[in-house]
Amino acid sequence: MAKAWSPSSWHAFHAQQQPQWPDQADLDRALKQIASYPPLVFAGEARSLQAGLAQVAAGNAFLLQAGDCAESFEEFSAVNIREKLRVILQMSVVLTYSLGVPVVKVGRIAGQFAKPRSSAVEMVGERELPSFRGHIVNGDAPTEAARVPSPDRLVQAYNQSAATLNLLRAFTKGGFADLGRVHAWTQEFVSSSPEGQRYEQIADEIDRALRFMRACGVDTERNHQLHETDVYTSHEALLLGYEEALTRQDSLTGAWYDCSAHMLWVGDRTRQLDSAHVEFLRGVGNPLGCKIGPGTTPEYVLDLCERLNPARIPGRLTLISRMGYEHVEDALRPLLRAVREANQPVVWACDPMHGNTTTSATGRKTRDFASLTSEIDGFVRAHKAEGTWPGGIHVELTGDNVTECTGGADKILDSQLDDRYQTVCDPRLNARQSLDLAFHVAENLRGTGLA
Numbered sequence: 001m002a003k004a005w006s007p008s009s010w011h012a013f014h015a016q017q018q019p020q021w022p023d024q025a026d027l028d029r030a031l032k033q034i035a036s037y038p039p040l041v042f043a044g045e046a047r048s049l050q051a052g053l054a055q056v057a058a059g060n061a062f063l064l065q066a067g068d069c070a071e072s073f074e075e076f077s078a079v080n081i082r083e084k085l086r087v088i089l090q091m092s093v094v095l096t097y098s099l100g101v102p103v104v105k106v107g108r109i110a111g112q113f114a115k116p117r118s119s120a121v122e123m124v125g126e127r128e129l130p131s132f133r134g135h136i137v138n139g140d141a142p143t144e145a146a147r148v149p150s151p152d153r154l155v156q157a158y159n160q161s162a163a164t165l166n167l168l169r170a171f172t173k174g175g176f177a178d179l180g181r182v183h184a185w186t187q188e189f190v191s192s193s194p195e196g197q198r199y200e201q202i203a204d205e206i207d208r209a210l211r212f213m214r215a216c217g218v219d220t221e222r223n224h225q226l227h228e229t230d231v232y233t234s235h236e237a238l239l240l241g242y243e244e245a246l247t248r249q250d251s252l253t254g255a256w257y258d259c260s261a262h263m264l265w266v267g268d269r270t271r272q273l274d275s276a277h278v279e280f281l282r283g284v285g286n287p288l289g290c291k292i293g294p295g296t297t298p299e300y301v302l303d304l305c306e307r308l309n310p311a312r313i314p315g316r317l318t319l320i321s322r323m324g325y326e327h328v329e330d331a332l333r334p335l336l337r338a339v340r341e342a343n344q345p346v347v348w349a350c351d352p353m354h355g356n357t358t359t360s361a362t363g364r365k366t367r368d369f370a371s372l373t374s375e376i377d378g379f380v381r382a383h384k385a386e387g388t389w390p391g392g393i394h395v396e397l398t399g400d401n402v403t404e405c406t407g408g409a410d411k412i413l414d415s416q417l418d419d420r421y422q423t424v425c426d427p428r429l430n431a432r433q434s435l436d437l438a439f440h441v442a443e444n445l446r447g448t449g450l451a
């Protein structure tokens with residue numbers, strides 16, 4: 001029998017990956033300040049997302065969860081947010097058009113700052129330094145001083161999340177996401193590329209379809225679904241003090257919601273059934289995600305479903321597999337079967353990024369485009385074999401023209417990684433590679449008869 005839950009009940013459990021804050025009183029002051037601030041999202045919005053995810057769980061919609069590995073305090077601008085949104089909207093158009101089902105869009109954005117690390121220290125050149133844990137905790141500069149955790153950063157992360165969310169709401173509701181503007185979502189460096197041109201064809205077809213609807217007498221002007229969209233926010237709920245400070249009771253239902261984002265997930269390193277992270281998440285009403293890596297057993301997955309979704313609410317739980325392309329098919333099939341046989345209404349999403357990270361000859365962390373598509377293909381094959389719905393993808397991307405992942409249509413080479421390697425954490429797909437990936441997913445799902 002699970003004990004009573006409260007926003008602070010996680011304190012009685014072991015919390016991994018928490019920074020060593022130098023001054024407890026300073027941390028308490030920052031958390032108290034955040035607890036007094038307004039919520040970033042509302043419970044009703046989290047419920048709308050859950051309803052969308054329930055459609056994904058039922059095989060009637062597709063989930064696109066995408067954004068930065070780690071948001072940066074330095075790369076914080078309207079342009080940066082807009083470019084990321086553009087790519088997400090473009091991918092979503094390709095997927096919706098090709099699959100013929102709604103795409104539920106969730107950004108790794110407006111709060112995706114904290115990073116779990118495999119080791120408390122890292123080597124930078126010849127020097128051993130405390131690991132960089134994301135701008136919400138410490139600085140990425142390679143000095144001892146920068147790496148000291150500072151609670152002021154928690155407040156800054158809250159403020160940056162609020163401003164990012166404000167702009168996202170404006171862009172998605174204020175005309176930028178209007179389907180009549182599909183052509184305007186292509187960036188200059190993408191438009192002349194083969195992926196850009198394929199996208200233009202779809203955009204032309206959408207224009208034609210809108211004209212057709214108008215010609216038939218449909219009032220497209222007044223149909224708000226054509227002019228605005230929902231892009232939800234999500235991040236890894238890693239820093240439990242920060243998440244607790246933003247956990248509020250919904251006045252409508254009395255339920256608790258973590259109002260730092262619409263959806264929260266628990267990472268592969270902190271998802272143990274008796275972890276403080278699982279304890280915290282089981283009590284909030286938001287839709288939840290859990291990353292699952294190689295070695296995950298069917299027993300664990302069923303226990304996790306019981307722990308995080310005992311009421312079996314469709315769309316509450318998304319299992320995000322990140323197995324690595326060589327293992328995904330064999331590793332996933334027993335899990336899919338167990339969850340299907342237990343009638344757990346989960347969303348299955350594929351994170352092709354985190355199981356396929358390698359180091360280039362020049363020492364850069366990278367991911368090869370072909371390994372990403374190969375993991376997605378294995379994910380889809382496993383679902384086809386088990387009769388389950390490959391519900392979505394979870395990817396790290398940016399709207400910028402970076403060179404962080406190798407391969408793709410523009411064939412980025414190991415030797416080109418240094419050209420524009422800008423991430424503060426893991427290597428991300430650039431806008432062309434992201435679009436390319438969306439076409440790949442769409443074709444694969446159609447090719448296997450699943451869509």
Ligand code: PEP
Nearest residue numbers: 069267268269291322354
């Ligand atoms: C991430 O999503 O950035 C991450 C650290 O993932 P995982 O927990 O799957 O390693």
Ligand code: CO
Nearest residue numbers: 069396425426
């Ligand atoms: Co990452």
